[in-house]
Amino acid sequence: MIIESLRSLYNRDLNKLKTEIESYQNEDVIWKTDKNISNSAGNLCLHLVGNLNTYFGAELGKTGYIRHRELEFSLKDIPRAELIEKISATIIMVDDVLSQLTSEDLEKEYPLIIFEEKMTTGYFLIHLITHLDYHLGQINYHRRLLDIY
Template sequence: MITESLKSLFTRDLNKLKSEIESYQNEACLWKIDKNILNSSGNLCLHLVGNLNHFVGAILGNSGYVRNRDLEFSLKDIPRAELIKKIEETLHIVTSTLDKLSKEDLEKEYPIEPLGYTMTTEYFLIHLLGHLDYHLGQINYHRRLLDAE
């Protein structure tokens, strides 16, 4: 079933996010911006964690998570260890929520329209995976361009 594939891919990519954050040689560079790079890796990490905790954890899993999207981009200098902990907690929320979804749940309309149109839950979960990967690529480039040795 697609749920197992989604769990595998979210696990792979959230672990890759963790690895990228851990790979910064200079922790302060997680928060660096430069020229046209307006979002730091730290803020993109917070954004990904907030996004998945909201759209998967709260909406599908009734986790009670309350998102503050503005803070995802305005908070600064969160310790690396705290970012790692947030990623690990998000991975747990995502996989435990996916474990509870049936084939019928995936075929139902997603409860809200974050993209401005109706879609199935399965479709939106695939979208969320693409969103994670888009920003994961940005974080990889950010690290390679702006991490001081």
């Protein structure tokens, strides 16, 4: 049951991320920062894709993904279509990984120590959806503040 709930929530929220990036009227604004907004929507999007491909893909799905976290915040002006492709591929990867997990897998220790202590895979997957949603909210706010028609 929890795996199906996670699949539903990740699918919903990653599709919402795609919708947010598609909703910018002016594509250039995706990469804009202003005053106290230090991360653009584009960089937050790259960060979310990198984060999920690392912790879902590389660790649980053994995809071979190699993260370059510093580029998630330094790359600029990637076309919207490329961001959407990255999100779409991440949606598929996350769902594939979740569909292969069992309830027993969620009770196992996550393979990496992230927060200086051990945790179950289930706990970490719940953390990752809250991380996704935190940045999704930032992207939504960024768009509504800076994407002036």
